[in-house]
Amino acid sequence: MSQPMIRVEGLGKRYRIGHKRPTADGLRHVIADAVTRPFRRRIELEDLWALRDVTFDVAEGEVLGVIGRNGAGKSTLLKVLSRITPPTEGVARLRGRVGSLLEVGTGFHPELTGRENVYLNGAILGMRRREIAVRFDEIVAFAEIEKFLDMPVKRYSSGMYVRLAFAIAAHLQPEILLVDEVLAVGDVRFQKKCLGKMGEVARGGRTVLFVSHNMSAVRLLCDRAVWLEGGRAAHLGEAGATVDAYLRTAEQEAQEGPVRWPVFDKSEQIGITNLRASVAAGEGGSSRLEIDVAVRSRRPMTNIGVGVLLTNRCGIVVAELGPAVTNFVIERIDGQAHCAFRCEGIDRYLIGGEYIVGIWLARPRVEYLVRIDHAAVVTVPLRDVYGSGVNLDQQHGVVPLPVTFAIREP
Template sequence: NLWALKDVSFEVKRGEVVGIVGRNGAGKSTLLKILSRITEPTSGHAEIHGRVGSLLEVGTGFHPELTGRENIYMNGAILGMRRSEIDRQFDEIVAFAEIERFLDTPVKRYSSGMHVRLAFAVAAHLEPEILLVDEVLAVGDVEFQRKCLGKMEDVAQGGRTVIFVSHNMAAVKDLCQRAFLLKEGELEFVGSVDATIRRYLETQRNDGEVR
């Protein structure tokens, strides 16, 4: 049998910022889908204490026929927030996502960049206790990537937990206190960010990916 994840076991403490690195197909996105309750594990379980906000692949969590405005309120309701709580964050979400002119347009008409900007703004501003972010920096311009990193730092400094999947080693170094290396669905290494990145680059070299 081919397992997307096998015997993966770890603990992340409240307020920790953890990076997850690994090649494409290593199981990183599957892990975040399990943690965000999108996918049920075939065996084992994930124990999560706190409200989870997640930014996975583009468009996840949005209803394509609803407008940007409606999707913001729908996502807040899914997170268990009262309308008054969402109202307080609403203007900041819209400004961060830079979608003021398209707020009442169905999101199916949004570009991939607009999707990501709104999805990140919603995930980060609706006050989750745990923020899961998968490769947000792969889409969008450099300025928006910088904004995302800054917001993730704000979330972390607020004592909340961030789990960040990325191929951008500089971003992982800047943001994370600890990192995990996934390889072929298994947890290959857990340690400091520098040690994990070193191990990752070594495995790439050994597999002939780095020259």
């Protein structure tokens, strides 16, 4: 039996977080704080395990999906495998050259041009200049940046960064390809192009580790999947079974209301303070989907996109209302903003049943600021669409097509 391309055994990554004592704002408190500071003990440190006791193997030519909620340890796992950060415990062994697409801009030198960064990344992978030159035109064509090839990448948009980074990672033929959810910041056409390329890479016998929130893509592309929860592997197995287990738990938790609002971005400058989602009686006897989102910023900000995701119980994304395609944007916020999504006649567009609601804030086509994939659950009423006496549910599909039937004379 051949050795796996990736072997992870008891992997753990610990970060130490300092906690600052809360202080009041009054002048008396400021003076007291300054006087007593030299006599106080150091800031208390807390251990945070981003990964703990993670074990799995990935065979040659296999595509392994990595799923889980935000903060579950997915990106940390890829950073450890990419040798960006060392593990605290355990081992990770990789056989062969590794190409990785992680955070926007990772692996690029900002002062170098796009052309120079292609050769730099190839050299890091251990390739000769001649080998890189053979694939150079293919990389540029895939990234669609011909006009900007000799411009320093520090002047690139985030979308251009992602296109070039993926093209380099996929075309320089590493034996192992690590791809993070960064693909999601690109436009829909480019996402499909990347997913197609990853499938091609896997069929070529190379190994792929794919982190994604898109359960449909995981089912389609991956042979197996690992579900990370709180830094640990909660489930490892066939991709469909792992996705089903994850979605069952997510649906149950969304019904119980596990989200503790507010949820802010990493900089603690903008966040979602509340979300309410329901299906109410609409016009003409139909149903109306109502999603209300409260957003708060701690400083003036502009062009903040608000997106909504609806997923059915099979993990199929039935609606992705991203700001890049809907232009649902808060043009300026300084304090509170309230966003209202409404869809009249939702039962005419979706088959009845429960749907998981996701919500996010983003800089359109650039990056997610806050993303919560399982924020709430709504129930679309069952309907007898065809007058047959049968109320359609999700086992009958996704969309209640308004089909008519007639027998015509030949």
